[in-house]
Every structure is written in C-alpha cells, then in structure tokens.
Amino acid sequence: MPVDSMPTAMSELLVRLQQESPIPMDAELRCTGGQLLALVGPSGSGKTTLLRALAGLVQPKHGVISCGGETWFDSAAGHYLPARKRRVGYVPQHFALFPHLDVLHNVVSGMLHRAPETRVAAAHDLLERVNLAGLESRKPGQLSGGQQQRVAVARALAREPQVLLLDEPFSAVDHATRERLYGELAMLKQTLSMPMVMVTHDLREAMLLADEMCVLHRGRTLQTDKPLELVARPVSTDVARLVGIRNIYHGEIAGHVPDLECTQLRFGAAMLKTPYRPELIPGSRVQWVIPSDGVVFHRRDRPSHTERENQLQGIVDTVHKLGEITRLAVRMDDEDRSLLWLDVPSHLARRNEIAVGVAATVSLTVAAIHIIKDNS
Amino acid sequence: MDWQALRLSLLLAIATTVLLLPVSIFTGRWMAESRFRGKILLEAAIATPLVLPPTVIGYYLLVGMGAHSPLGAGFSELFGRPLVFNFSGLLIASVLVNLPFAIQPAQRAFEAIPQDVRDAAQCCGMSFWRSLWAVDLPLAWPGVLTGLTLSFAHTLGEFGVVLMVGGAIPGETKTVSIAIYDQVQSLNFEGAGSMSLLLLLISLGLLVFVNLLGRYAGRLHAYRNV
Amino acid sequence: MRLFAAILATCWSLLVHGADDVPLIAAASDLQTALREVAQAFQSDTGGKVEIVFGSSGNMAAQIRQGAPFQMFLSADEKYVLDLAKAGLTRDEGQLYALGRIALFVPNHSLLKADEQLAGLRTALENSQVERFAIANPAHAPYGRAAREALQKARLWEPLQSRLILGENVSQAAQFATSANASGGIVAYSLALTPAMTKAGRYALIRQDWHAPLRQRMVLTKKAGPGAEAFYTFLQQDKARAILTRNGFAMPQEGR
Numbered sequence: 028m029p030v031d032s033m034p035t036a037m038s039e040l041l042v043r044l045q046q047e048s049p050i051p052m053d054a055e056l057r058c059t060g061g062q063l064l065a066l067v068g069p070s071g072s073g074k075t076t077l078l079r080a081l082a083g084l085v086q087p088k089h090g091v092i093s094c095g096g097e098t099w100f101d102s103a104a105g106h107y108l109p110a111r112k113r114r115v116g117y118v119p120q121h122f123a124l125f126p127h128l129d130v131l132h133n134v135v136s137g138m139l140h141r142a143p144e145t146r147v148a149a150a151h152d153l154l155e156r157v158n159l160a161g162l163e164s165r166k167p168g169q170l171s172g173g174q175q176q177r178v179a180v181a182r183a184l185a186r187e188p189q190v191l192l193l194d195e196p197f198s199a200v201d202h203a204t205r206e207r208l209y210g211e212l213a214m215l216k217q218t219l220s221m222p223m224v225m226v227t228h229d230l231r232e233a234m235l236l237a238d239e240m241c242v243l244h245r246g247r248t249l250q251t252d253k254p255l256e257l258v259a260r261p262v263s264t265d266v267a268r269l270v271g272i273r274n275i276y277h278g279e280i281a282g283h284v285p286d287l288e289c290t291q292l293r294f295g296a297a298m299l300k301t302p303y304r305p306e307l308i309p310g311s312r313v314q315w316v317i318p319s320d321g322v323v324f325h326r327r328d329r330p331s332h333t334e335r336e337n338q339l340q341g342i343v344d345t346v347h348k349l350g351e352i353t354r355l356a357v358r359m360d361d362e363d364r365s366l367l368w369l370d371v372p373s374h375l376a377r378r379n380e381i382a383v384g385v386a387a388t389v390s391l392t393v394a395a396i397h398i399i400k401d402n403s
Numbered sequence: 404m405d406w407q408a409l410r411l412s413l414l415l416a417i418a419t420t421v422l423l424l425p426v427s428i429f430t431g432r433w434m435a436e437s438r439f440r441g442k443i444l445l446e447a448a449i450a451t452p453l454v455l456p457p458t459v460i461g462y463y464l465l466v467g468m469g470a471h472s473p474l475g476a477g478f479s480e481l482f483g484r485p486l487v488f489n490f491s492g493l494l495i496a497s498v499l500v501n502l503p504f505a506i507q508p509a510q511r512a513f514e515a516i517p518q519d520v521r522d523a524a525q526c527c528g529m530s531f532w533r534s535l536w537a538v539d540l541p542l543a544w545p546g547v548l549t550g551l552t553l554s555f556a557h558t559l560g561e562f563g564v565v566l567m568v569g570g571a572i573p574g575e576t577k578t579v580s581i582a583i584y585d586q587v588q589s590l591n592f593e594g595a596g597s598m599s600l601l602l603l604l605i606s607l608g609l610l611v612f613v614n615l616l617g618r619y620a621g622r623l624h625a626y627r628n629v
Numbered sequence: 630m631r632l633f634a635a636i637l638a639t640c641w642s643l644l645v646h647g648a649d650d651v652p653l654i655a656a657a658s659d660l661q662t663a664l665r666e667v668a669q670a671f672q673s674d675t676g677g678k679v680e681i682v683f684g685s686s687g688n689m690a691a692q693i694r695q696g697a698p699f700q701m702f703l704s705a706d707e708k709y710v711l712d713l714a715k716a717g718l719t720r721d722e723g724q725l726y727a728l729g730r731i732a733l734f735v736p737n738h739s740l741l742k743a744d745e746q747l748a749g750l751r752t753a754l755e756n757s758q759v760e761r762f763a764i765a766n767p768a769h770a771p772y773g774r775a776a777r778e779a780l781q782k783a784r785l786w787e788p789l790q791s792r793l794i795l796g797e798n799v800s801q802a803a804q805f806a807t808s809a810n811a812s813g814g815i816v817a818y819s820l821a822l823t824p825a826m827t828k829a830g831r832y833a834l835i836r837q838d839w840h841a842p843l844r845q846r847m848v849l850t851k852k853a854g855p856g857a858e859a860f861y862t863f864l865q866q867d868k869a870r871a872i873l874t875r876n877g878f879a880m881p882q883e884g885r
Contacts, residue, residue: 079522082522082526083525083526084522084525084526109525110522110525110526111525111526111527111528111529111530112528114528115526116526117522117523117526119519119522119523120519121517121519123517123519123520123522123523124520124523125520125523125524125537125538126520126542126623127541127542127623136524136527136529136537137527137528139527139528139529139533140528179523182523182527183526185527186526186527186528465695469695469696470695470696475696479696484698485695485696485697485698487695487696487697488692488695488696488697488698489698570682570692570697571682571684572653572680572682572697572698573680573682574680577682585683587804588658588798588800588801588803588804589661589800589804589825590803590804590807590823590825590826590829591825
C-alpha cells in the first residue's frame with residue numbers, strides 16, 4: 028500500500044485480514060488520525076478478536092496491518108510485530124489494571140519507552156487530563172468502575188500510542204457513570220491525533236461517539252460508513268438487522284418518475300414513492316427497509332403531506348407498552364402480510380384508543396425508505 | 404535424636420527447594436500461558452509422583468541412575484562414586500519426586516492472572532523478563548511460595564524413595580525419616596518419638612504457613628468489583 | 630551446562646561427604662548390639678573408626694551389586710557372600726566369623742510359654758490363643774529362613790501361616806515381636822540377649838539341629854581400604870570373638 032505524504036494519512040490505520048480458523052475473520056478497515064471508528068456487532072461476531080489482532084496479541088493467518096506508515100503485519104512478507112513491539116494503547120473490557128500497583132504506577136507502567144526520570148511527572152499530567160488528579164496512591168481495588176476506566180485509558184495513552192484500542196469501554200460501568208464518561212471521551216477525543224477503534228455492542232453508544240461505524244458479523248466486515256448513513260442506508264438486509272431495523276420487506280420496482288425525483292415501489296396493493304434510484308430495473312424484485320422513526324402513526328386530525336409521505340392501511344397486530352413509549356406492529360396487506368413496526372408516545376396511544384385489531388393508517392416518510400437490491 | 408540425620412534431611416530439603424525454585428516459576432508460568440496438544444499428557448506426567456507408590460518411583464530411579472544406566476555410569480566417570488547411595492542421587496530423586504508439589508500451585512497461581520492483565524502488560528511494551536518481574540511474580544508469588552513450602556515439607560518426610568535410592572548410609576543418605584524407622588527397629592522408642600514429634604511440629608508449622616499464604620493470595624486478586 | 634552440573638555436584642560433595650575416609654560396613658541386623666561393641670573395642674584399641682549400616686543380608690547384598698559403597702559385608706548367611714564373590718565384587722570368599730542361633734521370644738504381655746521344644750506354642754495354637762507371630766522374611770533374611778525351617782521341623786509352620794507377620798529383617802521381626810498384638814516370635818538369639826529385649830520379655834533357645842546352620846560369613850569388597858582391612862583382621866582375633874560369644878553367637882570351628 029503506497030504511503031501518502033499527507034499528514035493525516037501518515038497516522039492512518041489500514042487493516043486487511045483473513046483467516047478460516049480458529050476464529051473466522053474477513054475484515055477490512057481504515058481509520059484516520061483523530062477519528063473514532065466503532066466496531067459494532069452481536070456477541071461472537073469476532074470484534075474482540077479483531078481488536079486483539081490490531082493490538083498484536085494474536086497473529087492472524089493472512090493479511091496486512093499498517094499504522095502511521097509502519098507495517099505491523101504482512102503475512103505475504105512473513106513480517107509480524109507482536110504487541111510489545113508496537114505502540115498501541117489498549118483498554119480491555121474489564122480494564123485489566125495491575126492490582127498490586129497504585130494508580131500512578133499503573134500509568135507509569137505504560138511509560139517504559141521514556142527516560143525513567145521523566146515518567147512520574149508525565150504520569151501526573153496524564154492523570155489530570157483524565158480527571159483523576161488526587162487519586163494517584165489508590166489501588167485499583169479502591170476505585171469505582173468509572174475511575175478504573177479512566178486509569179486504563181491513561182495507561183493506554185501513556186504509551187504515546189499510534190492507535191487507541193478500546194474494548195467495550197463502557198460495558199463494565201453503571202448507567203449514570205456511563206453517560207458522564209461519554210462526554211469525557213468525546214472531549215478527550217478532540218485532543219487526540221491518533222486513530223481510535225472502539226468495540227461496542229451498543230448501537231446508541233456508537234452513534235454518539237463514532238465518526239465511522241463498521242458492522243461486523245461472524246468475523247466479516249459488512250459495511251463501514253458514517254453512523255447515520257449506515258442506519259439510513261444499510262447495504263444489505265443483514266446489516267439492516269444488525270443495526271436494529273425490524274422493518275424489512277419485499278417489493279417490486281414499478282417504475283421511475285424522474286421529474287418528481289422518485290422511484291415507484293409496489294408493495295402489496297400500494298404504490299410507494301421512494302427516493303430516486305435510476306439504476307434499479309423496473310419489474311425487478313427488491314428488498315427494502317424503513318427505520319421505525321420513518322413510520323408515523325396517522326392521526327385523523329393531522330394533515331398528511333402526501334408528497335413526502337406514503338399512506339398505508341393496516342390492522343394493529345401488537346401493542347407493547349414500554350413506559351413512555353408504546354411499540355406498535357401494524358399488519359399490512361402485502362403478499363407476506365408483513366408487520367410494520369413503529370413507536371408512538373404512550374399518551375397518544377391512549378388518546379387514539381389504539382388496540383389490537385383496530386384499523387390504522389400509517390405514513391411512511393419517502394426519504395426514509397431505502398431499497399436494497401434483492402440478493403436472496 | 405540423630406542430629407546428623409536431621410541435618411541431612413534439612414540439607415536435602417533446602418537443596419531440593421532451591422533447585423525447584425526456577426523450575427516452578429518457569430514451568431508454572433509456561434504451562435499457564437500455553438495451549439498445545441498433549442498439554443494434558445504433560446500435566447499428567449508431572450503429577451505421577453503424587454499417585455505412584457514411592458517404591459515404584461524408587462525402582463525406576465534405581466534403574467535410571469544405577470551403575471548400569473548412562474546417567475549413573477557418567478556420574479561415576481566424573482566423580483569416582485556411584486550416583487545411587489549418594490547424596491547427589493538422592494537430590495535428583497527428591498527434585499523429580501517433588502515436581503508436582505512445586506509446579507502445580509505455581510501453575511494455578513499464574514493461571515489466576517487474568518489474560519487481559521497479561522495482554523495489558525504486553526501492550527505496555529514489557530518484555531518476557533520485565534512482565535515476569537513486574538506483573539506475574541508480584542501476583543503469583545504466594546502460589547510459588549506455597550509450592551516450594553510443600554516441596555520442603557514433603558522432602559523432610561520422604562521415605563520410600565530415599566530408602567531405595569539412598570541406602571540409608573549415615574551422613575550421606577540416612578535422612579531423619581529413615582533414622583526414625585531405624586530407631587523403632589532397634590526398639591529405641593524414645594529416640595524415635597522425639598524425632599517424630601519434631602518432624603510433626605515442623606510440618607504443622609509449614610502447613611499453617613501455606614494456608615495463610617492461600618488466604619493472602621485470595622485478597623490480592625479480589626479487586627474486580629464489576 | 631556440563632560444567633555447571635560438575636561445579637554444582639562438586640559443591641554438594643564437599644558439603645555433604647564430610648568424613649569420607651571412615652569405612653562403611655554393611656552388617657546383618659542380628660549384629661546390632663554385638664558389632665557395635667566390637668567397633669567400640671576396635672576404636673579404643675587401634676583408634677580406627679567404622680561406620681556400620683544394618684539391614685537384612687539379602688537387601689545389603691543387592692545394594693552391593695548396585696554399587697553401594699560398602700567396604701565390608703558381614704552377612705548372616707554365607708550364601709550371599711559366596712554369590713558376591715562369584716560376581717567378582719569381593720576380594721575373596723571371606724571368612725566365617727560366627728554361627729547364628731535362633732530363639733523363641735515371648736513378650737511380657739503374652740500368655741505363651743517359652744520352651745525349647747515349642748510345646749507352649751503348639752498348645753496355644755491348638756487353643757486358638759495365638760494372635761500374631763513375628764519372624765523375619767524368609768525370602769531374604771537368613772534368620773527368617775532358619776525360623777521357617779525350625780517351625781517346619783516342629784510341624785508348626787502350616788498352622789502358623791495365617792498368624793505370621795514378617796519383618797523386613799530380623800531386627801524388625803524382634804520389634805514386631807514386642808508389640809502389643811504379637812503373641813511372640815522367633816528372633817536372633819543375639820537380639821534376644823540385648824537389654825531392650827530382655828526387659829520386654831523372655832526367650833527360649835531353639836535347638837541347633839532344627840535348622841540349617843546360620844553360617845555367618847564376612848568379606849572385604851573390592852572397595853575396601855586399609856581401615857576396613859584392619860577391622861576385618863580385628864574381628865578374627867580373640868577380643869572380638871569373646872564379644873561375639875558373649876552376645877549369643879557360637880564360634881565356627883577353625884578353618885572353614
């Protein structure tokens with residue numbers, strides 16, 4: 028891979044890995060300096076294995092890993108640098124602090140590349156940056172989850188790493204602390220110039236913190252994109268399911284209306300307006316998705332903007348009251364009798380007397396419909 | 404009280420323990436970190452002295468170190484005396500017989516170090532020796548010490564193997580446990596009784612020490628409040 | 630690596646093998662008291678010291694075959710000495726130094742009668758009054774073999790089978806014979822005479838013609854040095870012989 032001479036590209040992380048066993052992997056990643064890439068996927072999707080491969084803790088069978096212009100792994104050339112020869116900042120899921128050392132010395136442990144006299148002062152500085160000043164002489168056993176996480180991050184940064192790797196950094200922390208730590212990480216991120224890779228199974232976390240999101244399934248990277256892009260335009264139904272979209276259906280391209288910038292999609296008896304995609308062949312069978320927030324419950328007294336919305340009739344099939352939100356499934360009259368899922372505020376559900384078996388009208392926002400070429 | 408025998412036993416126990424110190428650390432750590440085919444077999448092989456009758460072990464050692472074996476013959480060449488019926492032979496036998504006592508507790512202690520702590524050490528740039536000194540040993544030393552203490556205590560009490568390989572030669576291979584046996588045969592129950600009591604007290608003391616170590620080790624690791 | 634091992638071994642040798650030059654003597658365990666007395670006399674007369682290890686003759690012979698560093702061997706059965714000589718491990722065929730005798734021993738707590746004909750034992754057996762009876766292991770201890778022969782002669786071997794406990798050597802047999810569960814045993818006469826045993830019970834000498842003679846032979850091994858030689862000579866002299874006789878051994882006729 029030719030090395031770009033531009034500064035941001037110099038710190039870029041480039042990864043291409045492949046193996047069948049012991050854990051299957053087929054991954055392709057890139058992440059530039061200062062950016063945070065979230066690796067998202069269900070448990071067992073190989074996220075941690077991939078992260079450990081990036082760290083140099085496990086050697087994959089085939090592929091290339093390079094960071095900051097330095098090649099860390101190249102199977103074709105027989106080249107492999109183990110973790111301790113790379114400069115990676117690694118924050119494991121349960122933080123893995125050294126239990127016998129106090130906070131200060133945990134951070135100093137990451138500074139072996141520095142001259143010994145400079146280590147303590149530098150460690151103090153880092154601890155201030157992560158808001159832990161004053162806790163230097165505590166042992167890990169005396170720290171809360173959030174404090175332990177910060178020490179782990181400080182230790183990782185102590186290494187002056189070329190990439191920062193975080194393995195589900197918030198999973199071991201309680202909810203309130205988590206919200207606070209999101210803010211801290213976001214701020215910290217702005218001061219860092221190296222690429223950052225974060226593994227998480229929490230979509231919301233990824234949407235909040237990541238610049239790019241990569242969906243992983245059984246060791247294979249399915250799609251990498253900006254988080255909002257990825258959720259709005261998943262490249263396959265697998266990705267759609269993995270990012271939590273439940274509304275996945277079949278349909279047929281009816282035709283295009285270039286003047287109105289729309290493509291027509293037949294869904295059962297209905298003809299839906301969807302964003303203009305000239306490359307789709309009329310008559311072809313496709314799959315399409317729409318996130319729950321693209322579906323609006325039609326209130327009798329609410330005017331509908333027919334140019335931007337598609338109206339559909341159906342019967343309410345499922346009502347789940349989840350506190351302030353009520354989750355509805357409305358059965359459509361397409362050939363699959365598909366369920367359309369949407370959320371409405373509970374007070375609205377009450378006011379409109381929404382119940383199972385009741386006829387309902389829903390509106391599908393045109394822009395939210397995304398067609399996926401049928402590859403089944 | 405056969406002081407010469409007691410001195411011999413203590414010397415044997417100390418020498419065995421000293422030799423087993425690097426063995427327990429390096430073997431224990433390596434076995435804790437490695438995964439390979441046949442690991443189960445190796446673990447079983449190391450554990451055999453725990454289940455084999457001492458006479459069987461003694462027999463095989465006699466065959467392996469006797470005058471007709473390469474090891475025994477080589478030793479006689481070098482030093483002009485046989486390896487069996489010799490303190491050196493006894494020491495070799497003692498080290499082999501105590502392998503499981505020295506290795507198993509150390510291995511468990513190294514295994515108790517979470518993999519991610521070892522990962523973190525590597526990502527901090529620590530070399531093999533550095534991580535052993537800075538991370539592994541500080542966390543695993545109670546287990547290593549337990550293993551060595553058990554080896555020491557076990558060596559003090561070892562009888563069957565010592566008798567078969569050593570020949571009960573006074574000042575050379577007649578350890579205190581053999582001396583006790585001897586005293587009983589000579590109907591000197593007083594002498595046997597006092598030596599036995601001494602050994603009992605030493606063993607009890609060592610075992611109490613081991614138990615305290617175990618408790619301390621438990622506290623070392625209990626910090627994950629997740 | 631070899632150098633390291635050599636250094637280590639040498640250090641140990643120096644540390645442990647203190648009195649290297651004191652000759653090591655292997656002796657049958659029936660000589661426990663007697664030989665110690667002889668060794669004391671030897672030391673006061675000549676200043677020479679010996680280190681004695683006691684055990685069953687069979688075991689000691691086996692150890693010598695394995696290369697045990699004994700410079701002299703006093704066996705309770707000349708067969709072992711002659712075998713070693715044949716194997717080329719000794720200087721010569723050695724000398725007869727004593728004839729062993731066996732005795733019935735009955736501990737104080739036992740109700741057995743001790744008599745030369747073993748009639749008390751016979752009666753007790755018929756009345757099922759014998760608990761345990763100790764002899765040395767006939768397989769490798771000469772005194773055990775002699776005990777078996779005597780019992781067979783008295784036609785008591787079969788009935789005693791289920792009651793027997795076997796000592797590893799005749800010393801252990803004697804120790805077993807004094808224990809609480811034992812009704813008695815057959816031990817070396819020399820052992821029955823020791824203070825510890827006389828305190829613990831009573832004995833009856835068994836007839837010499839009831840067993841093959843216990844021809845006790847001693848020999849210098851190929852490893853023997855001047856110290857051992859001197860002791861070997863001393864054992865053939867009057868003083869040593871007197872001590873042996875006093876301790877329950879018969880002297881062999883002159884010659885072989």
